[in-house]
Amino acid sequence: MAVTNLTIPICHTPADMTQWTGRAEPFETARARYWYQLAQLYEAQHIGLIGFACDQGVRRNQGRVGARAAPSLIRRAFATLPVIADLQQRFDSQLSTLLGDAGDIHCDDNDGFADSILEQAQIKYADAVSTIVKQGGLPIGLGGGHAIAYGSFLGLWQALEKANDTTISTSAAPTIGIINFDAHLDIRQSDVATSGTPFRQIAEHLDAHDQPFHYCCIGVSRFSNTAALFDRAEQLGVQVISDEDCHYQPWDTIAEQVKSFIDQVDIIYLTIDMDCLPSSVVPGVSAPAAFGIELGFVERMVKLIVSSGKVKMADIAEINPTFDVDSRSCKVAARLLATIVEQHLLVT
Numbered sequence: 001m002a003v004t005n006l007t008i009p010i011c012h013t014p015a016d017m018t019q020w021t022g023r024a025e026p027f028e029t030a031r032a033r034y035w036y037q038l039a040q041l042y043e044a045q046h047i048g049l050i051g052f053a054c055d056q057g058v059r060r061n062q063g064r065v066g067a068r069a070a071p072s073l074i075r076r077a078f079a080t081l082p083v084i085a086d087l088q089q090r091f092d093s094q095l096s097t098l099l100g101d102a103g104d105i106h107c108d109d110n111d112g113f114a115d116s117i118l119e120q121a122q123i124k125y126a127d128a129v130s131t132i133v134k135q136g137g138l139p140i141g142l143g144g145g146h147a148i149a150y151g152s153f154l155g156l157w158q159a160l161e162k163a164n165d166t167t168i169s170t171s172a173a174p175t176i177g178i179i180n181f182d183a184h185l186d187i188r189q190s191d192v193a194t195s196g197t198p199f200r201q202i203a204e205h206l207d208a209h210d211q212p213f214h215y216c217c218i219g220v221s222r223f224s225n226t227a228a229l230f231d232r233a234e235q236l237g238v239q240v241i242s243d244e245d246c247h248y249q250p251w252d253t254i255a256e257q258v259k260s261f262i263d264q265v266d267i268i269y270l271t272i273d274m275d276c277l278p279s280s281v282v283p284g285v286s287a288p289a290a291f292g293i294e295l296g297f298v299e300r301m302v303k304l305i306v307s308s309g310k311v312k313m314a315d316i317a318e319i320n321p322t323f324d325v326d327s328r329s330c331k332v333a334a335r336l337l338a339t340i341v342e343q344h345l346l347v348t
């Protein structure tokens with residue numbers, strides 16, 4: 001009898017804990033700890049990892065697909081990193097409460113399914129994000145293409161829904177600030193959602209709810225955005241910090257700009273599009289950057305932002321393993337993930 005292999009286009013698969021492996025060190029002290037030893041199935045830990053295994057937005061944006069394979073590879077690279085001494089001391093007997101893995105939202109989009117498949121994936125992912133926020137955790141999304149950003153925002157929004165309901169009280173609504181490290185502004189005008197539209201969609205969502213749009217984009221390249229996009233950024237009041245500013249301006253100048261952005265908002269959604277980094281450092285992305293901003297700068301800035309204690313949602317997007325070299329890009333993504341995790345837990 002013939003067996004029909006039915007693919008489910010959108011599904012939320014539970015965490016595959018076999019991905020959490022690393023070296024065993026039976027002759028070392030207990031402090032030879034790695035993240036693979038701390039990760040648990042998600043159950044309201046301080047941090048919840050949630051994958052968005054979807055690159056339909058990249059496909060719609062005429063880009064190079066492949067990013068949907070990234071979440072599990074970023075996890076695997078992160079799993080092998082050591083847990084810093086400060087965290088081990090601070091959490092001591094509670095190390096099992098630090099990191100939960102909430103699995104992946106898959107968007108299998110090769111077989112001509114309905115056009116709304118990306119939107120369905122974003123909604124399913126947003127539900128998972130919202131659950132983690134409501135349970136008091138920090139969700140960290142692992143993309144996938146940068147269409148993850150609209151899902152991340154929606155999830156955060158849903159979790160804050162009561163406060164955002166203007167019929168209850170406008171004064172209770174927290175002001176959300178978005179900080180995006182990206183060569184691209186991602187505010188494209190389009191008839192469909194893509195990886196190039198998420199922040200324009202967020203601006204429209206906020207406008208429809210009478211809420212302000214606070215968006216700071218760091219690492220923007222004048223060679224990767226049209227004049228039309230810069231015009232829209234100005235209309236929307238986007239704080240644009242260019243790749244050249246990051247390179248040529250003193251650290252203090254840029255840090256002051258970012259700090260004053262942080263001061264204006266109550267909570268922050270932090271998103272890192274890995275194409276903010278030079279393609280020599282991160283070759284495995286959908287749209288490689290010729291110039292890019294330095295990894296040391298991004299890490300230092302991420303520490304500054306997360307140490308504010310205001311980050312309630314974070315994600316890492318656009319890694320495309322198809323174009324990676326010796327897992328270099330996944331390793332850089334894992335390092336940034338570890339930076340967010342460590343810094344968040346230290347301010348918790």
Ligand SMILES: N=CN[C@@H](CCC(=O)O)C(=O)O
Pocket residue numbers: 061062063146184185186188195196197224287
């Ligand atoms: N996520 C954003 N992607 C870029 C892609 C640019 C390109 O394909 O060169 C954007 O839309 O601007």
Ligand SMILES: [Mn+2]
Pocket residue numbers: 182183184273275276287318
């Ligand atoms: Mn980009």
Ligand SMILES: [Mn+2]
Pocket residue numbers: 146182184186195273318
């Ligand atoms: Mn982007």
